[in-house]
Amino acid sequence: MVAASSHPQTSLAVVSGGASGIGKAIAEQLAAAGKKVIIADVTTPQEESEAEYFPCNVTNPEDIAALFAHISQNYGKPDILVCCAGQGIQEKLTEGDPAKWQQVLDLNIMGTLRLIRAFTPGMLEQGSGDVVIISSVAAGQAFAYGGVYAASKSALNVIAETLRLETLPTIRVITIAPGVTDTNFFENTISGYNTVESIGYGALSAADVAETVLFALQQPRHVSLNHLTVRPTPQPF
Template identity: 65%
Template sequence: MQQLKGKRAIVSGGGSGIGKAIAAQLTEDGVQTAIADLHLTDNLPQGSICLTCDVSDAAAIDNLFEAVQQQLGTPDILVCSAGLGVHEKLTEGDPAKWQQVINTNLMGTLRLIRAFVPGMQEAGTGDVVIVSSVAAGQAYAYGGVYAATKTALQVVAETLRQEVLPGIRVTVVAPGVTDTAFFENTLSGSQTVESIGYGALTPEEVADAVLYALRQPPGVSINNITLRPTAQVF
């Protein structure tokens, strides 16, 4: 397995949930880690660089890039974990909310890739991790817009993988129901882990999967990982 100590990483959405758990495990492994999030708390991993950023804002991504270059340098690992949910009918929902979800989940990831991956290419090595969802490719009532953004990310990830061969590895991690504040922060809808009824993963379990992929030898690429509570139907 590859040692990660001494590498540099940036984690979007690293202020809470899955992103925070990934940032914590990276830090424990000796990775210099920058956390980018719209909301930062006081209990983030010790030693991490904390940067406020709204990934849906193009200018904010530009500012994030400059701050990371100054405080960290070119990252070896880019984790795109920032995400936003919406749960409403396509015939009744609010297009402004849909646009916000698209700007965060899809455009935010694309902008992060555009900002940070060219530096990895110049270095000749790096890892990109995109946190997707089992909702990718899965139509379900009230979930059309969210699922569409995650489906699009699957295509983006595979396109990126082909474009950055052979030096950059691309991994998509698609969790099922996970016990985070995600459902509390959805723009509309009243789902909870309890109301879904499948049980839930912990953020740390998802982070374990990410670290498993990152620790593989440089010649081994884990491109897709799906994990879910055993009782989850889809």
């Protein structure tokens, strides 16, 4: 194994949930912009990519430790951390399954927290870094059957702002809140029956969201776009 110091990288990005959907689009655009990209996901990418895949369940402490060791030993410290791994759920609070709620909260909240805990100390040590957290317009938006998912995304907004306060001026924290996006998100939603068509507001593409991420990252270091909402124009919330 080669020491990290022998592998200087102009910019290294870690993208959780980067095998599909919004995460995949972000990974592709970061790679196209010349970044070295590590995709951390439970799912193996279905297509060849310039990004490197590392199997990782972000809810598993051992997987996070293995990811951290792999990156540290081979590449050093990441410059960009994109926390995109997540899952939706639609269940009534009075009728749903708390075990399923726990699964979503572990992934959406604790998965993000574990990644932050693993990689932001190195960013602070090297004197710069960017953390991108994929939230949702559902954050702070109460709606029937959506309480658990909305709560998880609301928590991410608070976590992102807390991280910004704790790490400024070294780390820029960027929260992206997409509206309806045409990915496999709805197919993977637990107990959910919505589709892009049934929602009826049109949809963004994953590339639309990724371009927003790249726009925020490409700003001068003294400029922080801390919270960006991107949604289909007809979407009311």
